[in-house]
Amino acid sequence: xxxxxxxxxxxxxxxxxxxxxxxxxxxxxxxxxxxxxxxxxxxxxxxxxxxxxxxxxxxxxxxxxxxxxxxxxxxxxxxxxxxxxxxxxxxxxxxxxxxxxxxxxxxxxxxxxxxxxxxxxxxxxxxxxxxxxxxxxxxxxxxxxxxxxxxxxxxxxxxxxxxxxxxxxxxxxxxxxxxxxxxxxxxxxxxxxxxxxxxxxxxxxxxxxxxxxxxxxxxxxxxxxxxxxxxxxxxxxxxxxxxxxxxxxxxxxxxxxxxxxxxxxxxxxxxxxxxxxxxxxxxxxxxxxxxxxxxxxxxxxxxxxxx
Amino acid sequence: xxxxxxxxxxxxxxxxxxxxxxxxxxxxxxxxxxxxxxxxxxxxxxxxxxxxxxxxxxxxxxxxxxxxxxxxxxxxxxxxxxxxxxxxxxxxxxxxxxxxxxxxxxxxxxxxxxxxxxxxxxxxxxxxxxxxxxxxxxxxxxxxxxxxxxxxxxxxxxxxxxxxxx
Numbered sequence: 350x351x352x353x354x355x356x357x358x359x360x361x362x363x364x365x366x367x368x369x370x371x372x373x374x375x376x377x378x379x380x381x382x383x384x385x386x387x388x389x390x391x392x393x394x395x396x397x398x399x400x401x402x403x404x405x406x407x408x409x410x411x412x413x414x415x416x417x418x419x420x421x422x423x424x425x426x427x428x429x430x431x432x433x434x435x436x437x438x439x440x441x442x443x444x445x446x447x448x449x450x451x452x453x454x455x456x457x458x459x460x461x462x463x464x465x466x467x468x469x470x471x472x473x474x475x476x477x478x479x480x481x482x483x484x485x486x487x488x489x490x491x492x493x494x495x496x497x498x499x500x501x502x503x504x505x506x507x508x509x510x511x512x513x514x515x516x517x518x519x520x521x522x523x524x525x526x527x528x529x530x531x532x533x534x535x536x537x538x539x540x541x542x543x544x545x546x547x548x549x550x551x552x553x554x555x556x557x558x559x560x561x562x563x564x565x566x567x568x569x570x571x572x573x574x575x576x577x578x579x580x581x582x583x584x585x586x587x588x589x590x591x592x593x594x595x596x597x598x599x600x601x602x603x604x605x606x607x608x609x610x611x612x613x614x615x616x617x618x619x620x621x622x623x624x625x626x627x628x629x630x631x632x633x634x635x636x637x638x639x640x641x642x643x644x645x646x647x648x649x650x651x652x653x654x655x656x
Numbered sequence: 657x658x659x660x661x662x663x664x665x666x667x668x669x670x671x672x673x674x675x676x677x678x679x680x681x682x683x684x685x686x687x688x689x690x691x692x693x694x695x696x697x698x699x700x701x702x703x704x705x706x707x708x709x710x711x712x713x714x715x716x717x718x719x720x721x722x723x724x725x726x727x728x729x730x731x732x733x734x735x736x737x738x739x740x741x742x743x744x745x746x747x748x749x750x751x752x753x754x755x756x757x758x759x760x761x762x763x764x765x766x767x768x769x770x771x772x773x774x775x776x777x778x779x780x781x782x783x784x785x786x787x788x789x790x791x792x793x794x795x796x797x798x799x800x801x802x803x804x805x806x807x808x809x810x811x812x813x814x815x816x817x818x819x820x821x822x
Contacts, residue, residue, distance in 0.1 A: 527756065536758030536796055565711065573711045575718075581800040585714050588757060592710050595749050617756070624752040629745065643749060646741035648731065654751060655744065656767040656780055 351485040355511040356469050362410045365506030366438060369464060371405035373436055379462045380433030383418045384408040392479025396421065410438070413478040415471045415488065417601040419447040422456055423560040436462035436503075440471070441496040445599035445633045446557040448501075452638045453597075455560060465499030467510050474606075484516055490602035490615065492516040500635040520619040527616075540580070543587050545610035548578035552590065552604035552614055558597045565589065591617040596625050596642040599633040668722035668788040670697040670781070673708045674769075675728035677735040681771035686778050693778040694785040697725065704728065706739025710750040713764065717797040723763045723788035725780065730768040740768075762787055763794055 370382045386397035386407045394413040398421070399405065418437050439447060444465060450456045470491035472482060480486055497510055527535055553559045566574040566586055574589055575582030590604075598618040605615040626632045628651065631642040674680045680701050686693060702708055705728030713724050726747065734740045747766055755761055765784045769777045788794075 532758045532760055539757050580803045581718050589711050591753055620756050628748055643745055646745050650744055652744055
């Protein structure tokens with residue numbers, strides 16, 4: 350049964366973001382604010398970088414604010430001014446990605462002014478951006494979200510969150526379904542999913558952690574991953590992508606949202622996050638960690654699989 | 657101790673990614689000690705198990721390997737202090753990913769073989785070869801390599817309708 354999710358606080362959030370952005374821009378705390386603004390279609394939302402206090406009224410927060418704005422701070426995106434402190438509007442999941450970037454020495458905390466959003470969830474698809482947020486239209490990542498209230502930010506609007514509606518754990522259910530299959534059934538499943546891939550690399554472009562100057566799959570001496578959108582190259586790319594994000598992915602789900610072919614990319618990421626939590630007891634959070642699970646080790650790590 | 661050569665219907669191709677300091681020396685010891693082990697294994701030497709990227713394993717399967725062996729120094733014996741500790745975590749994660757994708761994990765073997773363990777090298781290689789021989793050829797990745805671009809297939813009703821309307 351679908352149930353409406355209470356997002357009445359989002360208008361208060363919009364007000365709070367505007368007031369704060371106006372204040373920090375006019376007193377010179379920051380040189381720019383990265384936030385959301387309305388898009389062309391009714392209800393549509395797009396990212397915006399504002400540098401003048403007068404533009405603060407353009408900012409807003411609605412259920413269509415799906416983008417992870419942390420991606421604009423990585424060195425892969427060069428259109429954000431690099432001078433002075435930058436303010437950025439972040440949901441809990443986006444903040445975890447940003448914390449991961451700080452841990453990987455991609456950003457400095459003192460160069461940032463974090464505006465955290467107490468979030469009740471966003472839409473899964475923005476094809477119809479003005480649709481109502483219900484238990485059916487909410488993004489899958491929000492169903493399993495445990496960190497609705499960001500921590501360690503410079504400013505979090507004082508808005509009390511409504512008590513969360515019980516939601517179906519979509520990824521957990523899908524992972525359990527796949528784990529119960531035989532290896533050949535799983536191979537068939539992924540073969541079909543990867544067959545849809547057109548190698549547009551939207552998943553890479555939108556990922557805050559894909560900041561390499563040159564991606565391994567763009568290199569051709571030696572060529573480790575076939576570049577054309579053919580079966581073997583697609584499979585290798587998606588396995589490699591999941592492996593490179595293992596232990597780093599914060600679960601913002603942008604890869605899955607950006608995928609034009611609806612490949613369940615975040616499912617691979619969630620599975621790896623689950624496994625790494627079981628193996629090494631680590632997961633993405635709001636605390637900056639110097640070393641991720643795959644860049645550190647313990648002498649007594651499990652080696653039962655090694656002969 | 658020359659064993660009689662056996663004829664098999666299927667000779668698996670095994671790629672062994674080994675570290676130069678321990679397992680390569682161990683394999684060398686097996687050779688100089690005149691120990692017999694299956695010639696199915698193709699050894700690729702790396703400076704350290706920490707240098708072995710999981711993508712090499714994928715590439716090996718794509719290029720026709722039926723089984724992959726990754727072998728290096730015992731924990732604590734790494735020439736580069738901690739390379740094998742990092743490799744251990746990486747491969748623990750990679751195994752889980754391959755399992756989830758649907759690859760039979762008995763085709764991928766990890767082992768620690770020191771420079772003094774020529775006998776263990778023979779044992780590991782023989783075991784893996786016989787296990788992969790029993791499993792038969794690894795067809796999944798090879799089939800992928802032969803398949804044409806899926807997105808170009810016109811068996812999709814939507815695409816077919818558009819095509820016919822043109």
